[in-house]
Amino acid sequence: xxxxxxxxxxxxxxxxxxxxxxxxxxxxxxxxxxxxxxxxxxxxxxxxxxxxxxxxxxxxxxxxxxxxxxxxxxxxxxxxxxxxxxxxxxxxxxxxxxxxxxxxxxxxxxxxxxxxxxxxxxxxxxxxxxxxxxxxxxxxxxxxxxxxxxxxxxxxxxxxxxxxxxxxxxxxxxxxxxxxxxxxxxxxxxxxxxxxxxxxxxxxxxxxxxxxxxxxxxxxxxxxxxxxxxxxxxxxxxxxxxxxxxxxxxxxxxxxxxxxxxxxxxxxxxxxxxxxxxxxxxxxxxxxxxxxxxxxxxxxxxxxxxxxxxxxxxxxxxxxxxxxxxxxxxxxxxxxxxx
Amino acid sequence: xxxxxxxxxxxxxxxxxxxxxxxxxxxxxxxxxxxxxxxxxxxxxxxxxxxxxxxxxxxxxxxxxxxxxxxxxxxxxxxxxxxxxxxxxxxxxxxxxxxxxxxxxxxxxxxxxxxxxxxxxxxxxxxxxxxxxxxxxxxxxxxxxxxxxxxxxxxxxxxxxxxxxxxxxxxxxxxxxxxxxxxxxxxxxxxxxxxxxxxxxxxxxxxxxxxxxxxxxxxxxxxxxxxxxxxxxxxxxxxxxxxxxxxxxxxxxxxxxxxxxxxxxxxxxxxxxxxxxxxxxxxxxxxxxxxxxxxxxxxxxxxxxxxxxxxxxxxxxxxxx
Numbered sequence: 001x002x003x004x005x006x007x008x009x010x011x012x013x014x015x016x017x018x019x020x021x022x023x024x025x026x027x028x029x030x031x032x033x034x035x036x037x038x039x040x041x042x043x044x045x046x047x048x049x050x051x052x053x054x055x056x057x058x059x060x061x062x063x064x065x066x067x068x069x070x071x072x073x074x075x076x077x078x079x080x081x082x083x084x085x086x087x088x089x090x091x092x093x094x095x096x097x098x099x100x101x102x103x104x105x106x107x108x109x110x111x112x113x114x115x116x117x118x119x120x121x122x123x124x125x126x127x128x129x130x131x132x133x134x135x136x137x138x139x140x141x142x143x144x145x146x147x148x149x150x151x152x153x154x155x156x157x158x159x160x161x162x163x164x165x166x167x168x169x170x171x172x173x174x175x176x177x178x179x180x181x182x183x184x185x186x187x188x189x190x191x192x193x194x195x196x197x198x199x200x201x202x203x204x205x206x207x208x209x210x211x212x213x214x215x216x217x218x219x220x221x222x223x224x225x226x227x228x229x230x231x232x233x234x235x236x237x238x239x240x241x242x243x244x245x246x247x248x249x250x251x252x253x254x255x256x257x258x259x260x261x262x263x264x265x266x267x268x269x270x271x272x273x274x275x276x277x278x279x280x281x282x283x284x285x286x287x288x289x290x291x292x293x294x295x296x297x298x299x300x301x302x303x304x305x306x307x308x309x310x311x312x313x314x315x316x317x318x319x320x321x322x323x324x325x326x327x328x329x330x331x332x333x334x335x336x337x338x339x
Numbered sequence: 340x341x342x343x344x345x346x347x348x349x350x351x352x353x354x355x356x357x358x359x360x361x362x363x364x365x366x367x368x369x370x371x372x373x374x375x376x377x378x379x380x381x382x383x384x385x386x387x388x389x390x391x392x393x394x395x396x397x398x399x400x401x402x403x404x405x406x407x408x409x410x411x412x413x414x415x416x417x418x419x420x421x422x423x424x425x426x427x428x429x430x431x432x433x434x435x436x437x438x439x440x441x442x443x444x445x446x447x448x449x450x451x452x453x454x455x456x457x458x459x460x461x462x463x464x465x466x467x468x469x470x471x472x473x474x475x476x477x478x479x480x481x482x483x484x485x486x487x488x489x490x491x492x493x494x495x496x497x498x499x500x501x502x503x504x505x506x507x508x509x510x511x512x513x514x515x516x517x518x519x520x521x522x523x524x525x526x527x528x529x530x531x532x533x534x535x536x537x538x539x540x541x542x543x544x545x546x547x548x549x550x551x552x553x554x555x556x557x558x559x560x561x562x563x564x565x566x567x568x569x570x571x572x573x574x575x576x577x578x579x580x581x582x583x584x585x586x587x588x589x590x591x592x593x594x595x596x597x598x599x600x601x602x603x604x605x606x607x608x609x610x611x612x613x614x615x616x617x618x619x620x621x622x623x624x625x626x627x628x629x630x631x632x633x634x635x636x637x638x639x640x641x642x643x644x645x646x647x648x649x650x651x652x653x654x655x656x657x658x659x660x
Contacts, residue, residue, distance in 0.1 A: 134403075134405050140406065145412075
């Protein structure tokens with residue numbers, strides 16, 4: 001009995017550590033994106049702004065449990081929280097949104113199109129379903145080199161991308177090859193304005209898993225603890241050699257598709273439903289309620305996030321954009337084909 | 340020793356697999372079966388870990404190649420037919436072709452497209468797709484016309500740090516033969532003057548080179564000397580060799596097997612018109628397939644594509660101008 005009690009206490013401590021850590025990334029993401037939205041409304045950002053409000057718990061719970069420097073993480077456009085948890089420097093995000101020439105894409109692409117594939121985070125193209133097979137390829141290469149070891153790769157998409165041919169092809173391929181792939185599907189009820197009943201006809205997206213011969217986990221994406229436990233299970237199964245895992249988080253996007261969109265297509269009824277609960281508030285109440293964190297500590301997390309965001313934005317705002325006249329206008333990498 | 344165009348492709352892949360552990364082949368039926376055309380015959384037996392059957396998923400095949408390239412591998416993707424690469428179009432032009440530009444990470448992948456018409460193959464097993472992929476920045480598109488080039492250019496394609504669309508012509512697979520594989524080779528980006536002449540220049544590539552050579556042979560009896568430029572690589576195009584030839588002949592016919600609208604031949608004519616207009620003694624001319632889908636029946640198919648006789652007819656008109 002004593003052993004069992006000890007184990008429970010150990011599990012609880014582990015969960016509390018992950019929960020507070022994950023909450024930290026959620027706060028950082030929300031703070032950054034609120035600030036970026038304000039800058040966008042002031043007309044200082046060219047191009048779109050896509051935020052993950054309402055999706056932070058689901059996003060960060062996956063990435064905070066991946067092994068940085070080892071695993072692969074291909075984020076969705078609403079994965080600011082996951083990116084931060086996976087180790088993306090905040091300055092990369094600020095520079096990409098603000099068009100700094102010092103950003104990872106040197107002004108060649110903007111907003112959410114940033115990454116560092118050498119660090120395991122490939123840079124997305126806008127056709128998000130197409131990123132799943134790229135993650136498959138990264139895992140496949142490591143297996144060919146006998147360096148797969150304990151690695152898992154996560155590809156994050158939304159409900160809309162599950163309707164693409166690329167999703168089907170890549171998931172089927174991953175299943176055939178039994179790759180340690182986790183497909184995280186944030187079912188936020190709308191692909192831009194299109195509701196799920198025009199996107200798929202199965203009862204639950206997770207029902208698709210059986211058809212591909214892979215494991216599926218369906219969770220409440222607004223609940224931090226459920227997200228942590230769901231992804232922990234998926235990651236451990238994938239690491240153990242059980243092949244691809246699908247994790248579906250049911251939640252509601254608490255913003256427009258982009259900041260240009262006020263989302264009139266979301267009904268008040270849906271907004272006030274369980275799906276519309278703010279995962280960040282819920283997480284805060286949970287970690288305080290469980291005494292994993294005090295109110296003061298939560299305030300400190302917020303203050304620290306605000307300071308980090310301000311520093312990153314100030315830095316990026318002070319930097320110049322790219323110079324078209326001295327820009328390297330070469331699409332080729334090979335020296336013999338460069339102009 | 341005699342080696343076919345197809346065997347040269349197989350030998351190049353065999354050598355690449357032998358020399359570089361980062362090379363692997365992924366495609367439908369490429370493994371133990373050796374590929375639909377046997378371009379990978381016996382390669383699986385030698386390298387069972389690196390010659391791998393894929394599901395029928397062209398999109399995912401190219402996506403996988405991009406992911407593997409990010410990790411430093413040099414994948415070769417075999418499309419069973421060039422026509423089916425349309426299913427992988429998005430991954431080729433948006434993912435692979437933009438990767439280096441967006442991220443500074445090279446994308447050393449080779450996508451082999453068994454291309455072009457053969458009698459009885461019909462609309463979906465006969466297409467020439469080079470124009471489509473050449474349109475996008477970041478791709479290199481090779482169109483070898485000889486056994487030697489099939490070998491050396493494929494080796495170069497695999498070694499290049501950019502995505503290469505390798506258009507190998509099915510019509511040449513079995514019947515085009517050479518005595519040996521080349522020791523020294525011309526870089527893939529350089530065009531080659533295959534035949535010298537003074538009355539007109541033919542600019543062409545891939546299987547059409549051989550139709551043009553037959554036309555030039557026929558016209559030789561009448562005293563016409565036709566110069567023939569084999570582009571070899573259609574993206575980028577070696578325009579200096581093309582313009583150098585036109586400077587000698589003053590007349591040009593550009594020939595391609597692909598559909599006529601907005602293709603390699605129109606690019607050639609456009610470049611000549613703007614860069615070498617003063618070299619021309621007659622309006623530049625081009626010849627492509629008829630602007631319809633590719634027909635099944637052998638009699639229709641032969642009429643649909645340029646042939647030695649239709650090329651000869653165009654050349655005689657051009658020289659009379």
